[in-house]
Amino acid sequence: MIGSITSLLRPSAIASSSRFTLPLCPKPPTASIQQVRYRGQLAPKRTKYKKAAKGAPGTQIPIGGSLKGTTLHHGTYGLRACSSVRISAAQLSSCQMAVRRKIKPVKGAQMYLRVFPDIPVCVKGNEQRMGKGKGSFEYWSCRVSPGKVIMEIGGGGIREEIAKAALKLAQARLPLQTEFITLSSSPRLGKISHDNLVSPSYARPVPNPIVELDVKDEGRAKDVVLGREAEEVDELSRRLEGAVLDDVRPATGQEVRA
Secondary structure (H helix, E strand, C coil), X not given: CHHHHHHHCCHHHHHHHCCCCCCCCCCCCHHHCCCCCCCCCCCXXXXXXXXXXXXXXXXXXCCCCCCCCCCCCCCCEEEEECCCEEEEHHHHHHHHHHHHHHHCCCCCCEEEECCCCCEEEEECCCCCCCCCCCCEEEEXXXXXXXXXEEEEEECCCCCHHHHHHHHHHHHCCCCXXXXXXXXXXXXXXXXXXXXXXXXXXXXXXXXXXXXXXXXXXXXXXHHHHHHHHHHHHHHHHHHHXXXXXXXXXXXXXXXXXX
């Protein structure tokens, strides 16, 4: 009896009995952790829906038919598509890394990507029965139509030989036929390329100084485009004023009254 009382009065026994233990926090389930989008990845930050439909046959892989986006806007050399295809984010990232590595020795040279993969592609497994819902998400992609400029290179006084060698590396990594273009290249209407094609006023590039000022003073770039349209209307009106109207004759079978 006395031994049990003395054992309780020991300092070690009192210290061990007065310890406070924290409860163990359960680990979060792995299924609830969302995929993190890193800064270097080509993927949208957020989307309204996780999955998207392929669209009609004409919209799934567009066939072209617009002059907009077929000329250079930021750089001096570019790569333009000659056919319609769907490019994945992995292919664009590979092209981006190869081109940037090639133009890195040229101080001031930059690469501009004119397309962005924002379309989710879902794939179902092999030997799956019809139905049972849509497949799971596989990768991000973008639709490219004929004549669309995919990427551009400019700045730093880069030479044409270096730009052509850099874009050739990207050309080998893309699943479509492309062409090398410069500032003097004419626009492209689908699969038609001719020197007589002229880009509309809204599709022409805005000078870089005005684009930089547009951040501070809103509307400068828009004023440039509207000014171009006004000049085209004035030129058309001047041509109509100089037209000769004396040779105009009435149609046969109609009576002309003075």
